[in-house]
Amino acid sequence: MPKAPPSTSADCRRRAATAATCIEPPKPASTKKRQRLRTPMSTHSVEDIKSESRRLRGSLLDSLADPVTGSLRESDQTLIKYHGSYQQDDRDVRDERRRQKLEPAYQFMIRTRTPGGVVTPRQWLLLDSIATRHANHSLRITTRQAFQFHGVIKRELKATMQAINATLIDTLAACGDVNRNVMVAANPLQSAVHAQVQDWAAKVSRHFLPNSRAYYEIWLDEERVAGSGDEDEPIYGSTYLPRKFKIAFAVPPTNDVDVFANDLGFIAVIEHGELAGFNVSIGGGMGASHGDAETYPRVANVVGFITPDQLIAVATAVVTTQRDLGNRDVRKRARFKYTIDDHGLDTVVAEIEQRAGLSFAPARAFVFDHNGDRLGWVQGEDGRWHLTLNLSAGRIADRPGAPHLTGLREIANVHRGEFRMTGNQNLVIAGVPEGERKRIDALVHAHGLDAGLRLGTALARAAIACVALPTCGLAMAEAERYLPDFSARLEPLLEKHGLRDAPILLRISGCPNGCSRPYLGEIALVGKAPGRYNLMLGADHRGQRLNTLYRENIAENDILDALDPLFARYAGERAAGEGFGDFLHRSGVVALPPYPTHRQIPLELHA
Numbered sequence: 001m002p003k004a005p006p007s008t009s010a011d012c013r014r015r016a017a018t019a020a021t022c023i024e025p026p027k028p029a030s031t032k033k034r035q036r037l038r039t040p041m042s043t044h045s046v047e048d049i050k051s052e053s054r055r056l057r058g059s060l061l062d063s064l065a066d067p068v069t070g071s072l073r074e075s076d077q078t079l080i081k082y083h084g085s086y087q088q089d090d091r092d093v094r095d096e097r098r099r100q101k102l103e104p105a106y107q108f109m110i111r112t113r114t115p116g117g118v119v120t121p122r123q124w125l126l127l128d129s130i131a132t133r134h135a136n137h138s139l140r141i142t143t144r145q146a147f148q149f150h151g152v153i154k155r156e157l158k159a160t161m162q163a164i165n166a167t168l169i170d171t172l173a174a175c176g177d178v179n180r181n182v183m184v185a186a187n188p189l190q191s192a193v194h195a196q197v198q199d200w201a202a203k204v205s206r207h208f209l210p211n212s213r214a215y216y217e218i219w220l221d222e223e224r225v226a227g228s229g230d231e232d233e234p235i236y237g238s239t240y241l242p243r244k245f246k247i248a249f250a251v252p253p254t255n256d257v258d259v260f261a262n263d264l265g266f267i268a269v270i271e272h273g274e275l276a277g278f279n280v281s282i283g284g285g286m287g288a289s290h291g292d293a294e295t296y297p298r299v300a301n302v303v304g305f306i307t308p309d310q311l312i313a314v315a316t317a318v319v320t321t322q323r324d325l326g327n328r329d330v331r332k333r334a335r336f337k338y339t340i341d342d343h344g345l346d347t348v349v350a351e352i353e354q355r356a357g358l359s360f361a362p363a364r365a366f367v368f369d370h371n372g373d374r375l376g377w378v379q380g381e382d383g384r385w386h387l388t389l390n391l392s393a394g395r396i397a398d399r400p401g402a403p404h405l406t407g408l409r410e411i412a413n414v415h416r417g418e419f420r421m422t423g424n425q426n427l428v429i430a431g432v433p434e435g436e437r438k439r440i441d442a443l444v445h446a447h448g449l450d451a452g453l454r455l456g457t458a459l460a461r462a463a464i465a466c467v468a469l470p471t472c473g474l475a476m477a478e479a480e481r482y483l484p485d486f487s488a489r490l491e492p493l494l495e496k497h498g499l500r501d502a503p504i505l506l507r508i509s510g511c512p513n514g515c516s517r518p519y520l521g522e523i524a525l526v527g528k529a530p531g532r533y534n535l536m537l538g539a540d541h542r543g544q545r546l547n548t549l550y551r552e553n554i555a556e557n558d559i560l561d562a563l564d565p566l567f568a569r570y571a572g573e574r575a576a577g578e579g580f581g582d583f584l585h586r587s588g589v590v591a592l593p594p595y596p597t598h599r600q601i602p603l604e605l606h607a
Helices: 010-016 031-038 045-051 060-065 074-083 094-099 121-133 154-166 191-207 214-220 308-325 336-343 345-356 404-414 434-446 458-462 483-496 556-573 580-586
Strands: 085-089 106-111 139-141 147-152 247-250 264-271 274-282 301-306 376-379 385-389 418-421 427-432 506-509 523-529 532-537 548-554
Touching: 045 074, 060 074, 060 154, 060 214, 074 085, 074 214, 106 154, 121 139, 121 147, 121 154, 121 404, 121 418, 147 154, 154 214, 191 247, 191 264, 191 274, 191 308, 264 308, 274 308, 274 345, 301 308, 301 345, 308 336, 308 345, 336 345, 385 434, 404 434, 427 434, 458 483, 458 506, 483 506, 483 556, 523 548, 532 556, 548 556, 556 580
Parallel strands: 247 264, 506 523
Antiparallel strands: 085 106, 106 147, 139 147, 264 274, 274 301, 376 385, 385 427, 418 427, 523 532, 532 548
């Protein structure tokens, strides 16, 4: 049972109940300051683009029709994000193309909107065909339970979007300053409760879709009607949100969605086998900028309990509070976590309660045991089986000795359940009857899909990484392509210290923006420059505590030299069941700076 820690506010203690430590954030802004922030004094260029876009249309049709360049107009590069795509270029060939006086090798990443990461076998087969026909012959599972297609060129972009929509999956609002793909606990062990949570997540996802018909006009050739470009957006308004917004649903005891890394979290409370409601968490976010103390990662605050019938009203109140109070002057300070810290937690919670027309009940007790995936076969309470495959960085392709794309295609041809992507970039073959397990196992083994379960260390199996180079324009260092090599370099150290099976959580990010949620890694590498990283240590294995900078801007050999003695100490001094991050804190290797410095977390749960 978590302890109720000291607080400087009775209201803070009321919301924390028995479930969370509630540490007061900075003092709320004055009423005068709060009112001033509601109406921006100056408008950021992105705000201008949104405001003048005619509800996300811009000049996208003209940009797409331009045969001279593989690029979109600059403003349209912003707007296409709301349609689920990013313009990128292949940075591996950027310098060579510059020398040849050629424009960059422009290409597009497309991201799906798949609440909870659920797709049918038929949809899988269609998405596979899109990847091989229009993209780079690979599917990639993101850390938000979506698919990404990479390498789509501009003249194939519309055909690719249309093909995705033909699968009954869309890409609308998968990117941009809107609510992104809604995450849901992936492994449906508690079958009835999980189905209810998945259903609520799908409702939330639909509820926050933009009303604009721009997506359907531009990509699906829907006829324009009177009022196009002036559609009412009762939730988002004419300029949408100040920045992206992320929502996740967790089902204890597994925190496989890293719920505290999200702007808004719903933690299922199960009592007597039934879904009683949700604890609500607000203000999580991973993004930061190197050397900028005004930006920092943050884990969410648990603010109270709601019943299922209150969920949509609360979610709407949270999103519209961020819409109206969020910082639109400084884009790096526009996430909901900064809104909370600038205005004060109590002020923001009161605003949410007023808009939702309710008061939060005290949060109910819950316990998370880890934030990874249950790999291998597990059986749900309905008797069906679920096989979670370990896929390095979520990349599904055919490689020598590992024809994973082909293997999953063959599985999709015989599987009658569903596929579930996990927030840790793995894949669940879900809903398998007892009599079908042997056939699935045979196909998995024949195509090397079980290699991640059989080989390597526990650390390698739990590791995740962002895409980074060569396509991400923000990447400062390698991540996805570096993960296998770095895991292999760690393996001898882990073997030497008897830690091969120790479930240490490693995360690699090519930059500080945190798509792989590196600040929740017990060990994390955050890219600083090619071949150089900040080494972060000390998060816990439940996703409830941020890590701390341990060494700055170091190369691989220095990283290994720093970790070797720490592994030795952990092997010899750890308590039974003690995680690596918890040991580093208990032994004094890393410590949290005193709040409110920007590396201190506003919430720490003790299971």
